[in-house]
Amino acid sequence: MISSKNLSNGTRIVTEFALGGDMLSSVSAALAQESVQAVSPVTGYEFVGQLTGKGSDVSSQLSLIIIIEMMKRQARMAERLANIGRRDALERTGHLLLELATRSGVSTRPGFDGFECPLKQSDIGDAVGLSTVHINRVLKDMRLNGLVSFRNGIVEFLNRRKLEELIEFDASYLASHMG
Template identity: 40%
Template sequence: MTSVENSPLTRKLSAFVALSEVELAVLERLHQRRRTFVAGRDMVHQGQSAQAAYILSSGWVCSYKIQPDGTRQIVDFQVPGDFLGLRSILLRTSDHSFEPIVDIEAAEVLRVDLLDAFAQTPRLATAVLWAASRDEAMVVEHLVGIGRRDADARMAHFLLELGSRLALVCMGSKDGFDCPLTQYHLADTLGLSSVHVNRVLRQLRESGLVTFRDGHVTFHDYGRLVEFAEFDPTYLDQTGPLLK
């Protein structure tokens, strides 16, 4: 009945626990303060103190750090259903920036709102902490990828991870998904130059594994791609690589 039952966040948390009426209601209340942000303009800038977190309901966001020498490292992407800035509400200053990749809609969540919600429904608290743990596991996996995988496997692994995450909120499947990222985003994420990203994508395309083109990612041979990337989705704590 409420719109929240079909919100991406609800869908995601349902992969972890079955939510009761009460919990859905509390979740509903967290979605009250709706905000929109335009593509390209930072929502939170590194160094400023973060007063709130957000629940992303539509669009994509990236979180990144800028180095003194100007290079940037994208740490993670947020897709619908993801929290954003959850960690930084506890630290005195935000250690990174958030930039919407397209125009987005998000619900603002103040620190007190969240703590209140947790006090009311411990199960919801556990579910949110599960999501946070999962996000951290993704950062760790990202670290491993940059440290120990070559450019091709890195790219393949990244696209598979994105696919699995999107499948959890019904925005992707084993066939592929819509993707608003540019090759520059991929470069800043994977620690490569944009030139090399281009070459890597060509290789993967020519091997018949995956195509990244015109805002869409197409998996041509999901099984072989998983094998090539040595993609083990255990860390995503989902039931399988892709749910359907």
């Protein structure tokens, strides 16, 4: 799922990519004036009633999970802001692809370092603040430099370690626990 903010000039900025297991809040999306679009098959569950606070209709465990998910989204948003504000095109793109790979989990294909990616180049460009032409150039340069290949909906890391070092990727903000 893609959450995005449509701007008055007709462009959009992708604010979040929701992956399997992520929670989305229709209230949060409405407050942020974000639109949400499925780019692959999804299953959703609706929680009706008061989810947190006094008189909550759900268990304290579920309330804790909701709060943790909100904190994780905030951490990803902070990285997205740093990405657009202070990183160059290669760093932005590499950072996003590494984040998505980390969040997607370990590949089930032996000897394959990558993930299925139903996104278009324009989706990636809208997430990192680059035009489709520019993102196409960056992805081509990454492939020619032996870092990443993005073809037919598959992102393959040709040299993940080198890419992580080159862009100084630190996945600690993606920790799945509160510490």
